[in-house]
Amino acid sequence: MTVLILTTEEDVTADMVVVHLNAGAVPVVRLDPADLTEGAALSGEYVHGAFRGHLSSGGRLVSLDGLRSVWVRRPGVPAARAARPSAWLTEESAQALYGMLRATGARWMNDPDAAHRARHKPWQLRLAQSCGLPVPATLITTFPQAAREFAERYPDLVVKPVSGAHPQDPPRAVPTSRVAPDADFSAVAYGPTLLQRRVAKRADIRLTAVGERLLAARMPVAADADPDEVDVRFARAASPWEPVEVPPRLAESVRAYLRGAQLAYGAFDFVEDADGTWWFLECNQSGQFGFVEVDTGQPIARTIAEWLSRPAVPRQARFRGADSAVC
């Protein structure tokens, strides 16, 4: 049974996991959907009520029935490197590849439909609340008056994009910024704006969840930190990330979040306040983990390799919700 990794050739984070799969003698096939239909090929036959499918990549042929798991790491745009690329060829290739893979019994990290839903920040905040995670007071609005009233109740605010990143190629993150006390909110009418109570933080927390296993790291805020530097991605690191215990009640909420979101992997960002409370900011279903592993020595890559190595889903459980008596 093979592990399929969908990612680009340059992806060194995938290499970290492949090392552990190789050490465990687990067969791995790496495929970049961008290589369809030059370096990669596919075929699936539906005959007499059964399906037989194959993928070929880098000269290796693998049966779709022989896949134990699919790791969606950093896949390229399907057929982007074809001799004559087009939007039409990309759509056809995406449908063929992901359509066939969706119907195998392979376990997903992460299921593409769950991953798509999990990117919606307004949905994340609601799910986090429902699972008992502390969420800083947040407003997403196109009503300037709603923004003004919110700013009166919560005078210390940050503003961030609803979607988290510019929809560009390559995607570029927009920093979270503090809202000036005399901000004019009339421009809110032109596009949805996310305002959130700024948490006076004493540390940033990155919690990496792999299946049931939770690995948390903590980076204290420097004593001389500028309170306007709210976005840890753009602030200079005061000290390395260090491993930290996950409070048991919070662990329960995080696992409930993952079940609710149907995710096998998630990178959670929290901020820790003066009382030690971890406030939920977001869960990135494809968040990087290499920098945490390098700083903390936590075995994230090995844990991912172990998760991917487990057996495939039993045949009858493949179509969620379908009547098992019939399907």
Place this chain on the structure above:
Amino acid sequence: MTVLILTTEEDVTADMVVVHLNAGAVPVVRLDPADLTEGAALSGEYVHGAFRGHLSSGGRLVSLDGLRSVWVRRPGVPAARAARPSAWLTEESAQALYGMLRATGARWMNDPDAAHRARHKPWQLRLAQSCGLPVPATLITTFPQAAREFAERYPDLVVKPVSGAHPQDPPRAVPTSRVAPDADFSAVAYGPTLLQRRVAKRADIRLTAVGERLLAARMPVAADADPDEVDVRFARAASPWEPVEVPPRLAESVRAYLRGAQLAYGAFDFVEDADGTWWFLECNQSGQFGFVEVDTGQPIARTIAEWLSRPAVPRQARFRGADSAVC
């Protein structure tokens, strides 16, 4: 409790359903996401573990907690009609609107993530097989040799796109065509190709599923029909669609398909062969139904209105799979 319809202003099919909702005195709000942020606005507040959200469209304000259902008919591209449209504004608006709606207890016709998955033809064919629906022998491949061997086993073939439509604006359907007996399959290497055994049909079947209710219509093939005219969408109509009974075993399979696909609505295309067997071709989760209702008089619009009018999902069932003890 309000029904929200996401569609363009010109959508006359939606009008057919609105008539029935009005007759039942069910409140309706119609919103085209393209009108964000000019004619439509939104706001959602996450405070003290709770969420309060509102939508405004056409001068009407509705609470997101007060939505009983959302009908995704023909929604425009979010913020497409904004004063200064951009890919960034579209992404932000899509995330804000669909992210908030996903977290309400409203019932979906259809859930956007289920709808996305359900568009994948290779997945449809596998699910149909698993549910016991007869599927004509099909090959999806980029291997010319696999295509040649398939054509030897099944000499009478049709070819169709994997994705069903050109990814253009407006989308254009590509007709299904017969494969010439001396076809050269070498071009298969340049893009995934779907080959399917041609079913010698005596009728086309359109089965419209609305929740548990199945409404089927049948159009016999004209006696003098050209066997090369395989695509009913492009052939001239020999006679009107007529209501037809759904065979009980097939009905069971169709309902299993809908459960497996997590769809509340589906337009199934079958062809009926000389033995009376209905062969599954596809299920379009957003297929038109107006032309069938006009021909057959079947109460499809009324059935949709009735489905949309039912109460919302209980709060604890909103996040599928989440631990109800915690979430």
